[in-house]
Amino acid sequence: CGGVLTDPFGVITSPNFPSHYSNDVECTWIINAPEGYQINVNFTDFALEDNSNCNYDYLELFNGRSASSSSIGKFCGTVPPRGFTSQSNNARIVFFTDSGVSARGFNLSYTFSLKGSIYMGCYPDSGNRILAEYEHLSDSNSPAECSKNCSNYKFFGVESWKFCRCGNTLNYATQTLESECRNDCPGNRKVKCGADWRMNLYRHWGCPPGSYSVNCSKQCHCRVSSCDDVTGACGNGGCKDGWTGKACNESCPTGRYSVNCSKLCHCRLGPCDGVTGACGNGGCKDGWTGKACNESCRGDQYTCADGNCVEAVIRCDGRPQCEDGSDEVGCPKDCGPNLWQCRDLSCVPASMRCDGLSQCEDGTDELECRKACRSDEFTCRYGNCVQGRMRCDGIPQCEDRSDEEGCKDDPPVANAGVDITERYRPNLEITLNGSLSTDDKAIVRYVWSQLGADGALQEGPVIRVRGLRVGQYEFSLLVQDARGQTNTDRVRVNIVGCRGDQYTCADGNCVEAVMRCDGRPQCEDGSDEVGCQCGGVLTGPFGVITSPNYPSNYSSKIKCTWVINAPEGYWINVNFTDFALAVHTNCSYDYLELFHGPSTSSPSIGKYCGTVPPMGFTSQSNYSCIVFSRDSGVGARGFNLTYTFSVQGIIYMGCYQDSSNRILADYDYFSDSNSPSECSKTCSRYKFFGVELRRHCLCGNTLNSATPTLESECKLICPGDKSQICGAHWRTNLYRHWECLPGSYSANCSKLCHCRMGPCDVVTGACGNGGCKDGWKGKACNESCPLGSYSINCSKQCQCLVGPCDSVTGECGNGGCKDGWKGKACNESCPLGSYSLNCSKQCQCLMGPCDKVTGECGNGRCQDGWKGKACNETSEDTKQSPTIIWISTASGSGLLIVCVTTIACVCSRRKKRKRALEAVQSNELQSSKSPEGNYIEL
Numbered sequence: 001c002g003g004v005l006t007d008p009f010g011v012i013t014s015p016n017f018p019s020h021y022s023n024d025v026e027c028t029w030i031i032n033a034p035e036g037y038q039i040n041v042n043f044t045d046f047a048l049e050d051n052s053n054c055n056y057d058y059l060e061l062f063n064g065r066s067a068s069s070s071s072i073g074k075f076c077g078t079v080p081p082r083g084f085t086s087q088s089n090n091a092r093i094v095f096f097t098d099s100g101v102s103a104r105g106f107n108l109s110y111t112f113s114l115k116g117s118i119y120m121g122c123y124p125d126s127g128n129r130i131l132a133e134y135e136h137l138s139d140s141n142s143p144a145e146c147s148k149n150c151s152n153y154k155f156f157g158v159e160s161w162k163f164c165r166c167g168n169t170l171n172y173a174t175q176t177l178e179s180e181c182r183n184d185c186p187g188n189r190k191v192k193c194g195a196d197w198r199m200n201l202y203r204h205w206g207c208p209p210g211s212y213s214v215n216c217s218k219q220c221h222c223r224v225s226s227c228d229d230v231t232g233a234c235g236n237g238g239c240k241d242g243w244t245g246k247a248c249n250e251s252c253p254t255g256r257y258s259v260n261c262s263k264l265c266h267c268r269l270g271p272c273d274g275v276t277g278a279c280g281n282g283g284c285k286d287g288w289t290g291k292a293c294n295e296s297c298r299g300d301q302y303t304c305a306d307g308n309c310v311e312a313v314i315r316c317d318g319r320p321q322c323e324d325g326s327d328e329v330g331c332p333k334d335c336g337p338n339l340w341q342c343r344d345l346s347c348v349p350a351s352m353r354c355d356g357l358s359q360c361e362d363g364t365d366e367l368e369c370r371k372a373c374r375s376d377e378f379t380c381r382y383g384n385c386v387q388g389r390m391r392c393d394g395i396p397q398c399e400d401r402s403d404e405e406g407c408k409d410d411p412p413v414a415n416a417g418v419d420i421t422e423r424y425r426p427n428l429e430i431t432l433n434g435s436l437s438t439d440d441k442a443i444v445r446y447v448w449s450q451l452g453a454d455g456a457l458q459e460g461p462v463i464r465v466r467g468l469r470v471g472q473y474e475f476s477l478l479v480q481d482a483r484g485q486t487n488t489d490r491v492r493v494n495i496v497g498c499r500g501d502q503y504t505c506a507d508g509n510c511v512e513a514v515m516r517c518d519g520r521p522q523c524e525d526g527s528d529e530v531g532c533q534c535g536g537v538l539t540g541p542f543g544v545i546t547s548p549n550y551p552s553n554y555s556s557k558i559k560c561t562w563v564i565n566a567p568e569g570y571w572i573n574v575n576f577t578d579f580a581l582a583v584h585t586n587c588s589y590d591y592l593e594l595f596h597g598p599s600t601s602s603p604s605i606g607k608y609c610g611t612v613p614p615m616g617f618t619s620q621s622n623y624s625c626i627v628f629s630r631d632s633g634v635g636a637r638g639f640n641l642t643y644t645f646s647v648q649g650i651i652y653m654g655c656y657q658d659s660s661n662r663i664l665a666d667y668d669y670f671s672d673s674n675s676p677s678e679c680s681k682t683c684s685r686y687k688f689f690g691v692e693l694r695r696h697c698l699c700g701n702t703l704n705s706a707t708p709t710l711e712s713e714c715k716l717i718c719p720g721d722k723s724q725i726c727g728a729h730w731r732t733n734l735y736r737h738w739e740c741l742p743g744s745y746s747a748n749c750s751k752l753c754h755c756r757m758g759p760c761d762v763v764t765g766a767c768g769n770g771g772c773k774d775g776w777k778g779k780a781c782n783e784s785c786p787l788g789s790y791s792i793n794c795s796k797q798c799q800c801l802v803g804p805c806d807s808v809t810g811e812c813g814n815g816g817c818k819d820g821w822k823g824k825a826c827n828e829s830c831p832l833g834s835y836s837l838n839c840s841k842q843c844q845c846l847m848g849p850c851d852k853v854t855g856e857c858g859n860g861r862c863q864d865g866w867k868g869k870a871c872n873e874t875s876e877d878t879k880q881s882p883t884i885i886w887i888s889t890a891s892g893s894g895l896l897i898v899c900v901t902t903i904a905c906v907c908s909r910r911k912k913r914k915r916a917l918e919a920v921q922s923n924e925l926q927s928s929k930s931p932e933g934n935y936i937e938l
Helices: 143-149 676-682 882-926
Strands: 003-005 009-013 026-032 037-047 058-062 071-075 090-096 105-114 118-124 134-137 155-159 163-167 188-192 198-203 301-303 309-311 339-341 347-349 377-379 385-387 420-423 429-433 443-450 456-459 462-466 471-481 486-496 502-504 510-512 536-538 542-546 558-565 570-580 591-595 604-608 623-630 638-647 651-657 667-670 688-692 696-700 731-736
Touching: 037 090, 090 105, 105 118, 105 143, 105 188, 105 198, 134 143, 143 155, 143 163, 143 188, 143 198, 429 486, 570 623, 570 651, 623 638, 638 651, 638 676, 638 731, 667 676, 676 688, 676 696, 676 731
Parallel strands: 003 026, 420 486, 536 558
Antiparallel strands: 009 105, 026 090, 037 105, 058 071, 058 090, 118 198, 134 163, 155 163, 155 198, 301 309, 339 347, 377 385, 429 462, 443 456, 443 471, 471 486, 502 510, 542 638, 558 623, 570 638, 591 604, 591 623, 651 731, 667 696, 688 696, 688 731
16 A cells, blocks of 8 residues: 555555455555646545544545645545545545454545646547537647647647647536546646547636536535535535535525534424524424524433434433434543443443444444354353253253253254356356254254265355356255254256357357357457367458467368458458478478468469468458368477458558557548548558558558557457458558559568569568579568578579679689689589699599598598699609600600601602603693693693
8 A cells, every 4th residue: 555656547445445454554645746737536435434533544635745734634434535636736645544443445536637727527529529619639739738729718628649629618528437538648648638539628717606517507505615616516614504415506405404404493384594593483393492493302301413302311321322423522431330332432231242242333342252153052142152962952051041041842944045046157166055044952964965966065054066067956955953853955056058149158258159160259268269160251350260279289180161251342361370280292291271262263372381381461352262181190289370351452561559659640530430441542642541449540651660560459340341450559450552663562662572473562572482583582582692602592502712602693703613613603512533723633542532622632542653642743753863864865856857857858859849840841842733742740
């Protein structure tokens, strides 16, 4: 208990409320409002131990934060203190209890309101508007700002975060609970700005003295100052003489007058004067006298302050007899020697202390006495206990002989209680109570049994039965008295389920049977979607589909087919939250197959198994078919997917978090017929739009923030289209009007993707089944291959000498390959017997290949005739022997001889040709006349 409270709205209760508070407790709460605000406190329940001066248990209120601040009042009893408004931005509340009697306690609520204005409370609003003269929308809305905007109006109110409304009259005013105005103001988080169709209402100017309520239409009659403008409460000064009621607007009833109508008058004709009690010309009734006809007591009577009479002998006996308690005012506090004083200072005979019957009104004469006797015992008149079987046995056991009084020889009367009807729920416990059974002798035994069941349940007057299911049961109670006489009684217990057209949830609650297995949990524990026969036709705007028994392993040999049917003009958006099926190369055993249409003959989106969830997709029509098939082999956890509907022609982006900064801030429209279709039309000139909190339609060309969240957090049905979802509190169903250019996606199309086939998803960047272009990887194919990899999904490796290889072809450029590699992409290792750059060197290892970089042979042994680190050096390579010199000289001489001989041959042949030609010419001259000689032989 206790603490410092700074929230703009709160509830304070006594410890354990509404159960009785504990003894010896002291709690102190300090409420701190922001500067410029005051605190409004109202009580909804109040019950403390009563005392004329509130000396024992009390609640004290202070106009300030410390105990030295001015006290508003000290309260106890059962009359709630009147509501009050603090004079500053602080209030102190103290709750104190002593070690005596406790009670239910108290419950109060508080709110902050702007100083200089009067806070009227939380009021429901509607399309007709409680304040209809002026409306202002502001991202910095608060009561202080709204007060300035409405400075020329009598009333103002803040509503639904950003709305400020003004007016000089209220169209209606039906106050509701403060807790319904729960939204923080965007301009001041420490105060509240209403809620959806809920307004925090204020008044600028107070009513004239003596009036209050809406438009100051009601009158009040306060003793000190004016009444509260809103409630009419008069504060601690109370009402003027002749008036009563919370607002002091009720005149005294006939026969009463004075302060709060607390005194009686006995007029012969008509009522008395409400202020003086004077009876007018009719005079007093017989037996009464005095100006107010309130004097009538005899000499042996005491006249109460209200004029009533009580016996004088009971004056100052500690127990008020006068209605106003005046017979106990000014009395001594001690009881006489033969009396016992109760905690409330009243006196009772000492002989009645701890006799089992309370004489004190507060019951304190029976406190700290011996506890009640056991069920098998008899309670004597003086309170002591004896064995029950000795009751009425002819021998007194009690000192007062009360155990032998009123004895008869009748059998006991069994009473098993009234028939019981309970609705089934888990862990249901039924209490069977036979303690009302009676006997003129003590009942010493109670035995319960269930008819139709074997054996006794248990013994005792009260038992508890668990484990009953829906059905009718009958239980029998047998009682036995001290003399062995018995009797029985029966009680029926009827455990009912839900109606025939309802389904019983595991927690015992009922939902409509038609909603069973519809893919949308209606039971709070989700049991209406557990163990469903798999498959079905789903038409709800949002749903969840899981494999049977999910998240436990699914059963064997099953096949489920779901058909999701959206209204005409809508698409279906499917996303996976969990996926774990048995894996096989072709998904031949366990698989999930998705189709673009209402049946398995529609185009297939894909067939999936393993543990990689399928990518989310949007249907091409208002139908989608989902098939789950399972063989008899090993099972797995299964899958969980969600689906939503979206309007065709627009792109559904998902459920997104919103805040006071607004994810879409260009335009905000409020509509009682809101839906994605209507919002799309309203935002037709904007790129993005979203529906939120049922009636809000938001538009914009850019997204201020874009944090997606679970689809299940957008759960409110649209008022204009019951088949659609319209967000939730600070949750927006977000849409896009136009596609991104090919190769881009995400908010504002700001990210790039590199898909092999077609454009990527404009929201997630996913490339679908075609995968990424060569040289790219990642869900959105926007991650380039890391150094040393290339090709599809960067699945191949390259070994370039300098820099990375080409991410598509793997080519290494001018640097060539690293030692030990060759090929276009430098991804072919050197063949056996070669090594170094481009595998250009040879090695002669005795066993196995050499190292493809250094040429080392591993075991260090070369083939015969070879040596060196890479076994590529012969034995003669290291010396110049005479043989080698002789061979070199001989080879050079031989080559010279061949060259000289060749030249001599060529010269000789040319000379012969020349001589032959000369001879031929000579013959031609000698035989020129002969035709046979006309030729040349070359």
